[in-house]
């Protein structure tokens with residue numbers, strides 16, 4: 001029998017810490033780190049959270065934006081926690097819902113996506129589905145995020161990753177990659193952050209000749 005530790009077996013210390021603080025999942029620490037690194041959230045902001053269940057990012061975000069802010073949390077599944085009154089939850093599939101259905105508090109200041117496919121063990125297939133979810137989230141940001149707003153989207157590293165980065169750069173003045181410390185060592189997920197949404201996306205030609213914004217290595 002293998003003596004390697006299974007990183008998914010039983011709650012680890014971050015999961016226990018999250019639950020103790022009232023969050024359903026350890027993912028809250030990833031958003032907290034991104035928030036600190038890129039100054040993402042503050043009171044009064046309007047935020048869309050795609051792939052929100054069980055609800056850690058949503059609860060953290062609702063607390064950060066406060067009573068004057070607004071949050072729409074959506075997922076295929078219902079959230080496992082109650083959110084404060086400044087937040088609403090929507091059950092649905094981001095790949096089939098139209099932008100109108102996600103526009104309750106638009107235009108948004110921030111669009112978040114922690115959406116991830118159920119992993120199958122087929123790495124290429126999982127990466128492709130993750131890329132599709134990322135691109136859908138970017139499309140929602142393109143339609144519903146205000147000019148100057150911010151975007152955070154999860155993606156599994158793979159062959160399409162440079163394309164996801166390039167498309168983010170077309171839409172935002174700055175693009176960077178963040179792999180939070182709370183990410184499991186076995187995970188190949190990373191977050192692409194877009195800062196300061198452009199008034200209009202760069203054309204593909206303009207993007208290939210324009211100097212790129214600041215980036216951070218994974």
Ligand SMILES: C[S@@+](CC[C@H](N)C(=O)[O-])C[C@H]1O[C@@H](n2cnc3c(N)ncnc32)[C@H](O)[C@@H]1O
Pocket residue numbers: 025027028050051052053054055056057058074075076077092093094095114115116117118133
């Ligand atoms: C890593 S979990 C999100 C955790 C969440 N951010 C939190 O902090 O509690 C990924 C979520 O993406 C959701 N998801 C996957 N595909 C989706 C889709 N097509 N539309 C909406 N949600 C989706 C899954 O149901 C799952 O709850």
